[in-house]
Amino acid sequence: MPAARKTTPANGQSRASEDCLEQIHNLIETKGYARVVDIARNLGISQASVTNMIQKLDAEGCVIYERYRGVTLTPEGKKVGQAIARRHDVLSRLLTGFGLDAETVHRDVEGMEHHMSKSTLKVLTLILEELEGNAELLKKLRRKME
Incomplete structure (x- = not known):
C-alpha cells in the first residue's frame, strides 16, 4: 500500500x-x-x-x-475566502438536506472542503440545486438511506 x-x-x-x-x-x-x-x-x-x-x-x-x-x-x-466559504456552504447544505446531524456535517465538511476541485464543486452545486428544487426526490433519497 x-x-x-x-x-x-x-x-x-x-x-x-x-x-x-x-x-x-x-x-x-x-x-x-x-x-x-x-x-x-x-x-x-x-x-x-x-x-x-x-x-x-x-x-x-x-x-x-x-x-x-x-x-x-x-x-x-x-477571492480565496469567498471560494472557501462557497465550498463550505454547498457541502453543508447538501449534507444537512439528507438529515445528517450538525456535528457530523461540520466534521465532514471541514475535511472535504479543502480538497475539492472546481469541477467537483460545480457537480455538487448542480445536485444541491436540483435537490433543493425537488422536495419529492430528496424525500425519496432520504428514505433510501434509512
Whole structure:
C-alpha cells in the first residue's frame, strides 16, 4: 500500500491558511471586521498561532495585517475566502438536506472542503440545486438511506 501523502488544497494554500482566510472572510461578513482574538477563538487555536499565520498570509499578499488594528483581505484574499466559504456552504447544505446531524456535517465538511476541485464543486452545486428544487426526490433519497 502506498504511503499516505499530505494533500494541499487546489488553490495552493495550506489547509490552515484556508481555515484562517475562511474565518477572516466570515468575520468581516458578519461583524464588519476581523481581529486575531476572534479568529483564534473560532479556530480553537492560540492567538500567537493565528498571528503567525496572518503574518504569512500578509507576506503572500492575501491579507493586510496591522498590529492592534485587525486584518483585512486583499482582493486575492477575498477571492480565496469567498471560494472557501462557497465550498463550505454547498457541502453543508447538501449534507444537512439528507438529515445528517450538525456535528457530523461540520466534521465532514471541514475535511472535504479543502480538497475539492472546481469541477467537483460545480457537480455538487448542480445536485444541491436540483435537490433543493425537488422536495419529492430528496424525500425519496432520504428514505433510501434509512
